[in-house]
Amino acid sequence: xxxxxxxxxxxxxxxxxxxxxxxxxxxxxxxxxxxxxxxxxxxxxxxxxxxxxxxxxxxxxxxxxxxxxxxxxxxxxxxxxx
Numbered sequence: 001x002x003x004x005x006x007x008x009x010x011x012x013x014x015x016x017x018x019x020x021x022x023x024x025x026x027x028x029x030x031x032x033x034x035x036x037x038x039x040x041x042x043x044x045x046x047x048x049x050x051x052x053x054x055x056x057x058x059x060x061x062x063x064x065x066x067x068x069x070x071x072x073x074x075x076x077x078x079x080x081x082x
Contacts, residue, residue: 025052033062036074045069 010018026032033049046065053060063075 028052036063036065038069046074048075 006014022032029052031050031052033047033051035044036046036048037043038045046063046069048061048063048065050059051062052058065075
């Protein structure tokens with residue numbers, strides 16, 4: 001949240017706008033972010049995936065991960081999983 005978004009939890013309305021943009025990205029490009037789920041308890045722990053950067057025509061690897069899961073190699077492993 002420090003580097004992505006508004007730096008605070010989003011309202012339901014803001015989250016819906018983001019979700020709509022993500023769904024449109026998937027429709028246009030055929031790829032986008034995936035949910036990251038802890039295999040042990042099925043809790044949502046973050047997201048990762050590819051994002052097309054409209055202004056540069058490049059694709060970036062992006063992720064967001066709950067702080068308690070930092071330092072476990074998940075951010076680098078995530079884009080490789082399916």
